[in-house]
Amino acid sequence: MKERPLIFEMSKPGRKAYSLPDCDVPHLALEDMVPRECLRDDDARLPEVSEVDVVRHFTRLSQLNYGVDSGFYPLGSCTMKYNPKVNEDVAALSGFTQVHPLQPAETVQGCLEILYRMDRLLSEITGMDSFSLQPAAGAHGEMTGLMIIKAYHQHCGDVKRNKIVVPDSAHGTNPASAAMVGFDVVEVKSNDRGEVDLEALKAVVDDTTAGLMLTNPNTLGLFEGNILEIADIVHKAGGLLYYDGANMNAILGIARPGDMGFDVVHLNLHKTFSTPHGGGGPGSGPIGVKKELEPFLPVPMVGFKDGRYYLDYDRPLSIGRVKSFYGNFGVVVKAYAYIMSMGAEGLKKVSESAVLNANYLMELLKGYYLVPYNRRCMHEFVISAQRQKEKGVSALDIAKRLMDFGFHPPTMYFPLIVKEALMIEPTETESKETLDAFADALIEIAREVEEQPEKVKGAPHTTPVRRLDEVRAARNPVLRWKP
Amino acid sequence: MGRYIPNTDQDRQEMLEKLGLHSIEQLYEDIPCQVRLKDELDLPAALSEMELVRHMKDIAAKNKTVDEYICFLGAGAYDRYIPSVVKHVLARQEFYTAYTPYQPEISQGTLQAIFEYQTMVCELTGMDVANASMYDGASALAEAVCMACQATGREKALVARSVHPQSREVVYTYSRFRGIKVHEVGYDDGRVDAQELKRLISDDVAAVVVQNPNFFGVIEVLDEIAEVVHHFGGLLVVSVNPISLALLKSPGSCGADIVVGEGQSLGNPLNFGGPYLGFMATTQRLMRRIPGRIVGQTVELSGNRAFVLTLQTREQHIRREKATSNICSNQALNALAATVYLSVLGREGLKEVALLSMRKAHYAFEKLISEAGCSSMFSAPFFDEFVVKVPVPVEELNRELLEHGIIGGYAVEKDYPELQGGWLVAVTEKRTKEEIDVLVREVGRR
Numbered sequence: 025m026k027e028r029p030l031i032f033e034m035s036k037p038g039r040k041a042y043s044l045p046d047c048d049v050p051h052l053a054l055e056d057m058v059p060r061e062c063l064r065d066d067d068a069r070l071p072e073v074s075e076v077d078v079v080r081h082f083t084r085l086s087q088l089n090y091g092v093d094s095g096f097y098p099l100g101s102c103t104m105k106y107n108p109k110v111n112e113d114v115a116a117l118s119g120f121t122q123v124h125p126l127q128p129a130e131t132v133q134g135c136l137e138i139l140y141r142m143d144r145l146l147s148e149i150t151g152m153d154s155f156s157l158q159p160a161a162g163a164h165g166e167m168t169g170l171m172i173i174k175a176y177h178q179h180c181g182d183v184k185r186n187k188i189v190v191p192d193s194a195h196g197t198n199p200a201s202a203a204m205v206g207f208d209v210v211e212v213k214s215n216d217r218g219e220v221d222l223e224a225l226k227a228v229v230d231d232t233t234a235g236l237m238l239t240n241p242n243t244l245g246l247f248e249g250n251i252l253e254i255a256d257i258v259h260k261a262g263g264l265l266y267y268d269g270a271n272m273n274a275i276l277g278i279a280r281p282g283d284m285g286f287d288v289v290h291l292n293l294h295k296t297f298s299t300p301h302g303g304g305g306p307g308s309g310p311i312g313v314k315k316e317l318e319p320f321l322p323v324p325m326v327g328f329k330d331g332r333y334y335l336d337y338d339r340p341l342s343i344g345r346v347k348s349f350y351g352n353f354g355v356v357v358k359a360y361a362y363i364m365s366m367g368a369e370g371l372k373k374v375s376e377s378a379v380l381n382a383n384y385l386m387e388l389l390k391g392y393y394l395v396p397y398n399r400r401c402m403h404e405f406v407i408s409a410q411r412q413k414e415k416g417v418s419a420l421d422i423a424k425r426l427m428d429f430g431f432h433p434p435t436m437y438f439p440l441i442v443k444e445a446l447m448i449e450p451t452e453t454e455s456k457e458t459l460d461a462f463a464d465a466l467i468e469i470a471r472e473v474e475e476q477p478e479k480v481k482g483a484p485h486t487t488p489v490r491r492l493d494e495v496r497a498a499r500n501p502v503l504r505w506k507p
Numbered sequence: 508m509g510r511y512i513p514n515t516d517q518d519r520q521e522m523l524e525k526l527g528l529h530s531i532e533q534l535y536e537d538i539p540c541q542v543r544l545k546d547e548l549d550l551p552a553a554l555s556e557m558e559l560v561r562h563m564k565d566i567a568a569k570n571k572t573v574d575e576y577i578c579f580l581g582a583g584a585y586d587r588y589i590p591s592v593v594k595h596v597l598a599r600q601e602f603y604t605a606y607t608p609y610q611p612e613i614s615q616g617t618l619q620a621i622f623e624y625q626t627m628v629c630e631l632t633g634m635d636v637a638n639a640s641m642y643d644g645a646s647a648l649a650e651a652v653c654m655a656c657q658a659t660g661r662e663k664a665l666v667a668r669s670v671h672p673q674s675r676e677v678v679y680t681y682s683r684f685r686g687i688k689v690h691e692v693g694y695d696d697g698r699v700d701a702q703e704l705k706r707l708i709s710d711d712v713a714a715v716v717v718q719n720p721n722f723f724g725v726i727e728v729l730d731e732i733a734e735v736v737h738h739f740g741g742l743l744v745v746s747v748n749p750i751s752l753a754l755l756k757s758p759g760s761c762g763a764d765i766v767v768g769e770g771q772s773l774g775n776p777l778n779f780g781g782p783y784l785g786f787m788a789t790t791q792r793l794m795r796r797i798p799g800r801i802v803g804q805t806v807e808l809s810g811n812r813a814f815v816l817t818l819q820t821r822e823q824h825i826r827r828e829k830a831t832s833n834i835c836s837n838q839a840l841n842a843l844a845a846t847v848y849l850s851v852l853g854r855e856g857l858k859e860v861a862l863l864s865m866r867k868a869h870y871a872f873e874k875l876i877s878e879a880g881c882s883s884m885f886s887a888p889f890f891d892e893f894v895v896k897v898p899v900p901v902e903e904l905n906r907e908l909l910e911h912g913i914i915g916g917y918a919v920e921k922d923y924p925e926l927q928g929g930w931l932v933a934v935t936e937k938r939t940k941e942e943i944d945v946l947v948r949e950v951g952r953r
Contacts, residue, residue: 027812028615031623031850042590042856047863048940049870054754054862057869058888062726064756068630070854075592078850082596082620082843089616091604099606106511107604110556119567122574125584125780127914128905131576134569135779148549160642160781163823163833171684200823200833204653205684209828247537278535279542298511302840303617304607304639304800306782322680344680348583348645348673348769349780361563365510367553376531377512377519383534384522400537427613432606438824455513456522487612489807494611497805497817501794503636504626 028088031071031081032505041075069507088488089303090432096458100404100435100447101195101243103273103295108365111298111358120357125349129334136333138360139350140326142310145363149371150272150289151282152312156321157351162270164346165290165309166201166237171343172288172313172320173235173264174205179320179341182262185234189263191220193244193439195270198237207234214441218244218397225257233263240284241271241402243439243447245382255285264288264317272296273451274379274403277372287314297359308355322346377452378403381459385450388463392470396442404449406442417473417480419444424491425472425483429465510553573777573914577942579871581892581933582722582917583644583671584780585772587750587860588937590851593774593844603840607800611815617839618814621802624846631752632766633759634788639800640842641834644769645674647785648716648746649681650798650832651765652689654789655714655742657831658796662687664714665707669694669721670746672922678716687713697725697885697894699732710739714765718746719758723919723931724868724892725885726755733762742793749773749786749845750864751890753857765789774848775841784841795821798832860936864891868934871943875932879951884929892933894919894926899953901930911949 054063073081090097097104115121123132143155159165170188177185188202189210199209210228215221219242229236236258240248248254258265267286273296281289293299294307301307313321319341327336335350366374379402386395386405393407409419423433423446435447450459472480484490514522523529535543554562578586597603601616608614608621621639628637641647652664664682666675668691675691682689692707692715693700699717708715715736719727729745736743742764750772758766771783789797795818803817823830852860868891875881881895897904905915919929934943 028619030619030626031846032626035853040853040855041592041851042853042859044856044859044863044936045939047866049867049943052866052869054865057865058726058755058890061730062728062756062888063754064752064760067854067858068627068753068757070627070630070849070852070857072853072855073850075851078592078847079595081850082847083599085616085619086596086599086601087616088614088619089601089605090610090613091601093600093604097606102606104606108511110559112598112603114560114563114567117563117567118572118574119564119570121776121778122572123570123779124573124578124580124586124777124914126580126582126917127571128909131571131909131914132779134566137566137569145550160646160838161834161836163835164642164646167833171680174684196822196824196827196830197833197835199828200826200830200835203828203830204681204833206686247535249537249539252539252541275538277544277548279538279544283544284542300603300840301606302603302838303605303614303843304839305642305836306838306841307836344683345673345676346646346680347677347781348643348671348783351780352782353779354776354782357563361559364551364554364562365556365559368548368550370510370553371548371550373512376534377514379534380519380522380531381514383526387526400534402537423610424612427610432613433610452512456518484612488615489612489811489813490809492611492807492813492815493805494815494817497803497815498819501801501817502804503622503794503801503817504629505622 028084030505031073034073034077034081035071037072039072039074041073041078095430096454096462097432098434098448098450100449101270103449103451105298105451106453107298107300108362111361114361115354115357133333135353136326138357140328140333142356142360146291146310146312149276150312151280152289153315154318154321155310155312156325157310157356158322158347159309159311160347160352161305161307162290162292162309163197163201165311166197167204168311168322168346169266169288169290170201170205170207172317175320175343176317177234184232187232188234189228189236192441193242194237195243195268198268218246219248219250220254222250222253225254229258229261229263231262233261235264235266237266237268239268239271241274244397244406245401245404246397247402251284270295271403274375276375277368278375287317293355293359298362299355299358306352306355308352374452381450381452381454385448385459385463389466392467404447406445406447408442409444409446412473413444415473415477417477419446421480421483422469425469425480426465427484428486431462431465576912576914578914579916579932579934579946580914582931583673583769584777585933585935586777586937587772587935589774589776592851593847596847597840597844602843607836608816615813618802620843620846622804622814624842625802627846627849628786628788631749632788633757634766635791636794636797637786637788638797639802639837641785641787641799642838643781643783644746644767644785645677647767647787648674649677651744651767651787652678652682652687652714652716653685654765654796654798655744656687658793659713659742661711661713663712664689664716665692665712666716667692667699669699669723670716670718671722674746697723697887698727701731704735708735708739712739712741714742714744716744720748720751720890723885723894724889725887726890729758729761729763737762750861753861764793770845773845775844782838782841784838784845796831799834800837863936864934867938867943868893871932871934874947875950879947884926891935892931894929894931896928897930901928904953908949913946913949
């Protein structure tokens with residue numbers, strides 16, 4: 025296949041895609057405005073291309089991608105649900121996009137209203153008391169939440185609490201976020217049911233425990249049935265409970281982290297609340313807390329008084345800012361539109377359908393792949409390719425082969441506690457027909473593993489590019505184009 | 508109810524039967540009944556699509572926009588023109604509905620676009636390596652300070668007071684919890700006070716952090732600062748305005764070690780503060796210290812050039828608590844907007860945008876002083892944003908301007924009490940001579 029040129033390789037001096045108005049003010053010479061020694065000697069080598077070049081180049085690139093609109097995208101813990109089109113439309117209203125973040129409050133009442141209402145809506149959905157929309161992503165929310173936990177303990181004079189407990193099934197961001205905030209990380213193991221081992225937990229919590237980070241349902245897609253006992257153990261030791269909201273799609277309207285004993289929650293609006301992932305961002309990772317932690321939320325918060333919304337900076341105990349302005353506002357607008365479209369009954373149906381879809385799909389695959397935790401799952405489940413591995417075919421090979429069937433692969437090799445893991449999250453926006461077709465593909469691949477394993481090991485065969493030499497990329501990094 | 512859920516009652520029934528269940532309720536048996544929600548969530552009633560659009564339009568109408576008003580407000584977010592092409596490329600579902608490009612075989616579009624983005628950031632900043640983008644300019648700056656501390660094994664940073672106040676706040680927040688000490692360096696005539704810097708620097712300083720053009724719009728002399736920092740074995744961290752880099756000397760050529768900046772100006776609408784993108788670039792030497800996603804070039808089996816996420820051993824999903832940062836996403840779509848914007852403007856267009864903005868800003872500055880009773884606060888050269896002292900209280904002036912259809916400048920006294928009456932005015936390429944004349948006339952009336 026022919027290589028695709030980089031935009032720089034299409035460049036030709038004199039070609040241009042822009043048109044700007046003539047300068048209507050005095051044409052001061054550059055040197056009269058800035059001393060020569062502050063000016064650059066050589067131009068930045070940006071491409072010189074025509075408008076049609078730009079459009080065709082990026083259109084061609086887009087065609088090499090696979091989006092949720094292209095097909096089924098069962099990435100575990102990523103909640104790749106359909107991104108409603110109308111939400112894109114309303115977020116693109118000029119009344120939202122053409123507003124400067126530092127305009128006077130009386131000129132941005134609509135934006136503040138969205139932020140204020142979202143605080144209320146998310147608080148109700150999670151059972152928390154107050155939300156900040158400032159964090160830009162899930163990991164950013166985790167970091168913010170852990171800062172709040174640390175600030176709280178310090179405020180209470182409880183300065184020796186320097187440990188955060190995370191289960192061995194936790195997302196990699198959990199320990200990384202804890203380290204960002206200067207905590208030591210203590211891992212607690214899971215039991216043979218795939219849940220936090222209570223005895224192991226008791227053994228690691230003490231008066232140095234700042235908190236426990238937990239995803240519930242956890243990354244195996246299993247609900248931590250002992251959640252009240254877990255909360256009790258942590259709280260009795262003086263620690264706080266942090267809810268990683270990556271898996272919230274399982275329990276909307278069913279159960280709330282706030283009622284389970286969690287003190288701090290982050291949500292991923294780009295997962296549970298349908299905003300598109302954008303090829304890696306922008307997301308939004310709002311952070312919610314219980315009453316006693318409210319004073320520590322980032323500044324500013326949005327208040328409402330005498331019929332007006334305002335930005336509240338008078339928060340002396342706040343951890344401070346974690347981002348400029350007020351978060352990824354444009355993403356928040358889309359999530360707000362989603363919640364307003366669904367209502368309470370709709371959100372509950374989202375979770376019920378997500379859980380039913382996952383259980384149904386797991387049932388279809390049971391006879392063909394090892395299911396390490398063979399019990400009812402929530403919105404996602406983990407299968408293992410250990411049996412296939414005995415034939416020399418890995419989870420990676422199976423994932424790649426799925427592309428030839430027109431599907432995006434599931435999350436691979438996660439959680440770390442399952443060998444050859446494939447983590448599958450179908451979401452509620454998929455039909456039974458799609459689930460059947462996906463199961464058929466995986467069953468067909470299981471058959472191929474028996475009959476013609478080389479076909480699977482050489483996959484994918486039909487994608488825009490074949491497997492890549494990733495080792496070469498890391499050993500001999502080429503991270504930019506050079507002429 | 509339950510829009511976007513395709514399965515019918517019949518489907519649900521069949522699926523439950525396959526599971527040997529008779530009700531959805533049974534799926535939730537693992538959840539202890541004490542935590543099961545007894546009542547329905549207390550949320551507003553669901554809206555149909557038509558009702559939703561009306562509702563959203565009603566809320567949006569409560570805002571005043573830079574389409575209706577003439578905007579002279581900048582201070583970190585800028586009302587610039589976005590070529591139509593940007594919006595059309597971003598609307599392609601293959602870009603905006605895709606996940607992080609973990610599966611390179613079906614993500615070459617995102618990966619190649621990021622590779623092109625990284626190249627453009629390197630070209631503008633004069634650095635060797637750029638990451639795939641971060642949450643915004645302020646958090647990128649905070650990450651840069653953390654990176655400098657990791658790289659030098661030191662735990663102290665000197666931050667110029669002429670750095671954006673919000674960026675400084677984010678630096679303080681990140682630093683405080685990691686035990687990094689931050690001290691401020693004052694300014695003199697709007698620029699970093701070189702004497703004070705020399706007094707404060709020592710061999711336990713990991714990073715000196717400056718912004719160029721700085722918060723006041725003033726152009727800093729980076730070479731001198733770099734020399735001082737490097738003499739003490741520290742790293743120079745510079746936050747830049749990417750548009751200015753079309754004309755101004757690149758921080759890389761001045762000796763910067765880490766360069767970050769707010770990329771909103773590059774094709775991203777104001778959006779009430781986000782989503783934007785932060786960019787980050789560094790030297791070859793610090794390549795493996797940089798946080799965030801990075802795309803590298805490699806080959807596919809057949810030998811053709813292809814792209815992949817690389818240097819992942821720095822990252823959280825491999826290193827967990829030992830990662831360089833917890834960040835595991837980038838602002839991919841905003842970075843794509845920047846890439847398309849820079850492709851459209853290109854080598855000549857970006858210089859034109861910068862020069863237009865700069866000339867208009869200088870015109871506005873001269874007129875405000877000669878005809879509107881303002882006085883200059885600093886004599887140092889500026890780019891397309893400047894501080895003047897206004898003859899009336901700033902908030903009062905801004906209120907009155909608003910009544911005349913103008914969004915006025917930023918009151919710097921909020922963050923710099925010593926600069927009473929200081930008004931930070933931004934003039935982008937979008938402002939016309941006529942609009943500037945209206946501003947001058949209205950200010951002059953006070």
